[in-house]
Amino acid sequence: MIFLENEHIKASLTTKGAELQKLTSKETGRNYLWDGNPDYWGKFSPILFPIVGAIKNNTYLFEGKEYTLPRHGFARDNQFEAEQISNTEVVFTLIQNEETLKVYPFDFKLKLHYKITDASLSCTYIVLNPGNKELLFSVGGHPAFAIPTNEHISYDDYFLEFNKDENLVYYKINSDLIDEETEIIHLQDHSLPLTHQLFYKDALVFKTLKSDCISIKNHKDSHGLHFTFKDFPFFGIWAAKDADFVCLEPWCGIADGINHNQNLKDKEGIIALPPKGNWERSWSIVCF
Template identity: 60%
Template sequence: MMILLENENIKVTISAKGAELQSIKSKKDNLEYLWKGDPAFWGKFSPVLFPIVGALKNNTYCIGDQSYQLPRHGFARDLDFEAQQISEEEALFTLSNTVKTSEVYPFEFKFSLRYRISGPAVSCTYEVNNPGTKDLLFSVGAHPAFAVPLTADTVYEDYYLEFSQDESLNIHQIEDNLIGDQVAILQLSDRKLNLQHELFYNDALVMKDLNSKSIQLKNTKNQHGLNFRFIDFPFFGIWSAKDADFVCLEPWCGIADGIHHNQQLSDKEGIQSLSPGLDWKRSWEIEVF
């Protein structure tokens, strides 16, 4: 099932499977801003990461003496959400615990994604509710992939990311999908990171202390690009599949296990803890131009 959001500026398509964005298209020039999802490189568009972000050590976590297994980034991206069209400009997608999810994740939860469009912008709000009687432990992350190049008259190397505040990036090295001990400093030029495929040959650029709350994707040949805004996400990743024509901008409330992690979920870096009956929200927004 697909839901379409549309106004005078943009058309946005979302699939009920994984509550995943499929398309963000400008109506002015029919320009598509999302990656095309080519499975030869990476068959996703904008998967949601829940109830974990990144990989677990040995794909396993523990609650006390009981161990469970989850794949990288969790299970929500592969499940069907209940879809509700609120209006032409808003849609709500909801996933709740089932007997099947409880086998790998023994928590009661209600997890929703609320998409809204306004002018040339689309926002996504993660809404988590704890309907259970014990604390809900979870992580949430975004993984939208943006087309690079955006237009036929440009190539990948014409594009750059402009950070609202940072002059350099502290990159945590990845070892077998886990966070290693080494940190590399990547210097920016006037807060800009020029995109090159080689940047991602060793996996994602992972940051724990990004100061910027917005990143713009721009190019040196024309005025097309986007502004990606996010608040209260303590971790951030930038990634592309090898030699693929996209870049992912990924704000996270959670992160992959460190190589020395004890695998206890309650001790996992970035884990969110939500008391019974309470709600939790985080949002990000894409404005295209």
């Protein structure tokens, strides 16, 4: 484990998957992340790379060859190299290896840069293309935030507050793929009430979200968080059935559509990074 700490918060991270596993407020002692209970979902904040979501039949085509990748790719299950820059900053790095090249024929360097400042933690995804051909990839976040409940406060007392959206248009999921059918959620005062039933049919997937900040709040106390993200064209909101957490997932990439032709170059949201190029996106959490 690697720890980042200042006078306000403490973050715990692991080299497996470069995963953030705890984010604790020193003022309240509260851990803002899900505890990873395997009875519901045994992860905390996995990195999605080199794909986001599922691909059709778990296979894709590239340069006339067929490759197999699991849902959300392989980075979350790989060991990263870690460089702790200071008490408040760490960089994790993963590069291609013999095993990744069997399923993903690209040279790459993936970095996750975590930094804490005051009561905020930021995560920056950095992708570099060291090779001599175009690098095709997607990347996304999947942080799971705890929704604390007790005899005084229930899951239904919480809500998500969107800073710009008044209505949400989401795409349905059909056997892990994105359906063409959409539904609309009309928000009250930019807020979406949380209920376990909201996720019984899988995640809510957005392609036209206007907001760049979503806050988790409740009607019983003043504690919560602001989750800020920028230039992520897709977004997912999800929780395991009846689990007391909610995932806020900024994506540069998306699962295959039900009618996708399986060619990687034609995949919706795929990023094409030229040789020697670099790319980055960030999200951040402010605890209160």
